[in-house]
Amino acid sequence: MSLAETIQHSETGQLADFRSQFLLAHQHMVLARVLEEKLGALYRAGGRIVGGVYLGKGQEAFSAALGIHLQKGKDIYGPLIRDQAGRIAYGEPILDGVRTYLGTVTGPMRGRDGNIHRGRPREGLLAMISHLGSLLSVVAGALFARRLAGKLGDAIGATSIGDGGTSTGAFHEGLNMAAVEKLPIVISLANNQYAYSTPNARQYACESLVDRAAGYGVVGETVDATDLAACVAVFQSAVARARAGGGPQLIVGNMLRLAGHGEHDDASYIPDTARRGPSSRDCLAVAEQRALDEGWLNDADLKDLYLEARRKTDQAIAKVSKEPTPDPFKENWHALSSADLVEGQHEA
Structure with missing residues (x-):
């Protein structure tokens, strides 16, 4: 099966083949990396992006491996x-991400909110409220509401949090509720060793963050988040357990953030010893070497993937650059949730 056939096979939802899952996740990692590098460049150029830009460089494997399931x-x-x-x-x-970062009215937030608070709740994609534990409570609440309405079925919820976010009350309350109610939720906990500039040693006293799972009575696993193959395998199992009624699944991925907290941060607080450690491996490079070693990709395949990612990114930037930003004299600044009632022409 060719690379194109393998990825097309995967996109139909037939993800039984591990090779297909790996290649599909890798494809998404490449596009995410190329897109975010472009957004970072636009931010550094000044004037194009208002607010911060927060890159997932080094976390793509951990993130994509959950998303494909x-x-x-x-x-x-x-x-x-x-x-x-x-x-x-x-x-x-x-386009949703580019439109939100550039603040155009064509985006899901219509230029009304910060550039990271985008989502499409009607499609199951929730807008980020805060990275400090809040989404765990929201996803747990959404699952519980579906259960009460008899509409949950075998659907699951998933959300992410960083190591620093686990120190918040929202994380405790959300995970405790999910555990007590045995909600089908998968929590990807990205332990990138620094909560902004605060190291793990100043964040928690347990040996590993996965130890917290036992305290809540939920399943916990640890994975090398620089290893895409390991991430795909661990999330495949976690999602299957959640769908089968196994309750919350806490997956801790160990890595090192390969960029600062945001593009405004030079990460000078990270010591050289950490930068040279095993957690500092670039997950994209590791995935590509694995694919080459297995014969799943060759150099020409990789070149084509990056060319296609750059084409899609440049096309999106060019399109959005021509789209309008909100006109303060014409825009009706009501909450989006009441848009249908107030404006009569936009979806909520």
Whole structure:
């Protein structure tokens, strides 16, 4: 089976073949990396992007590996600021991200909110409220509401959090509720070793963040988040357990953030010893070497993937650059949730 045939096979939802899952996740990782590098360049150029830009460089494998196992429109997904790869894997068009960052009225937030708070709740993609534990409570609540309405079926929820976010009350309350109610939720906990600039040693006293799973009575697993193959395998199992009634699944991915907290941060607080450690491997490079070693890809395939990712990215930037931003003299600044009632022409 050729690369194109393998990826097309995967996109139909037939993800039984591990090779297909790996290649599909890798494809999403490449597009996420290329897109975010372009967004970072636009931010550094000045004037094109208002607000911050937060890159998922180094987290793409952990993010995409979860996203490929979710079903858009059926499952509930609450991604965070570094989950561009997971968003793409779930089915979010890259135009949504570009339009939100550039603040155009054609985007899902219509230029009304910060550039990271985008989503399409009707399609199961929740807008990020905060990276500090809030989405865990929201996804858990959405699953519980569906259960009460008799509409849950075998759908699951998934959300992300960082190591620093696990120190918040929202994380405790959300995970405790999910555990007590045995909700089908998968929580990807990206341990990138620094909560902004605060190291793990100042964040928690347990040996590993996965130890917290036992305290809540939920399943916990740890994975090398620089290894795409390992991430695909662990999320495949976690999603299957959640769908089968196994309750919450806490997956801790160990990695090192390969960029600062945002493009405004030079990450000078990270010591050289950490930068040279095993967690500092670039997950994209590791995935590509594995694919080459297995004979799943060759150099020409990789070149084509990057060329296609750059084409899609440049096309999206060019299109959105011509689209309008909100006109303060014409825009009706009511909440989007009441748009149908107030404006009569836009979807909520």
